[in-house]
Amino acid sequence: MRPKVLLSWSSGKDSAWALHVLRQRGEVEIVGLVTTLNEAFGRVAMHGVRAELVRAQAEAAGLPLWAVPLPWPCSNDQYESRMRGLVERxxxxxxxGLAFGDLFLADVRAYRERQLAxxxxxxxxxxxxxPADTPALAREMIGAGLRATLSCVDPKQLTRQLVGREFDARLLAxxxxxxxxxxxNGEFHTFCYAGPMFDRPIPMRVGDTIERDGFCFADLLPGAAPE
Structure with a gap:
């Protein structure tokens, strides 16, 4: 019997690709997607993605969504308390096991390892x-049919005009x-709406751009874009 594993789900391309990779390897059974949601706004932290779109992702992935509601504002103690509740459940x-889509930030990995120790x-x-692996990884994702939209951009690192853009070869260039x-490194965050980890695309359109807390967010809306 394969070990049962949850996957930390940000709604972005890295967690979506981690799902695809884990399923391809076949060594574990993914039994759910774990997402932290801001109780006040009903959105994924940092990505700013609506809970309705995350639920649609889980349905397209054929997995239950394990939502972890977080207060706003949320202290580190409150966050860790909610995550302890998740671990008990x-x-x-x-x-x-709990899988993460982290790529190379050693401090982030060390924090997760400490919290689960x-x-x-x-x-x-x-x-x-x-860091040397990510150019090829980005091209591999795109080449395999992963489709994502930039839901958040840090204007201190990238031009704000990239928010709402497609994650594609043109964007990489x-x-x-x-x-x-x-x-x-926090340059941008994405919402993955199609790819080999889903059995169908998630209908989504890009709404207004919102600037908040020093970041630029694309308000992604459920439903297909008008013709």
Missing amino acids: ARAAGVS GSGIEPLFPLWGS ELTPGADPCGE
Whole structure:
């Protein structure tokens, strides 16, 4: 019997690609997608994606969504308390692993490992590599049919005009020199709406651009774009 594993789900391309990779390897059984949602706004933290779109992703992936509601504002203690509740629920369901789509940020990985140490839940990093790997990884995602839209851009690192753009070869060519092609340093975040991890595309259209807390967000709306 394969170990039961949850996948941390940001709604972006990296978590979506991690799902695809884990399923291809076939070593574990993915039993759910874990998403933290802002209770006040009903959106994914940092990505700003509406909960309705995340639920549509889970349905297209054929997996239940394990939503973790977070207060706003949310202290680190409150966050860790909610995540401890998730771990308890996971253990009760026979889950033995929690996978993440992290690519190379060692401090982020170390934090996750510390938080799960002694919990009975093993952290997994199926995409882990180095900054040198991400140009090829970005091209591999696009070549395999992954489709994503930039839901958030850090204007201190990239031009704000990129928010709402497609994550495609043209975008990769236009990134600021030194920017990570997968946005691993926080340059941008994405919403993945199609790819080999889904059984159907998620209908979505790009709404207004909103600037908040020093970031630029595209308000992504459920439903296909008008003809």
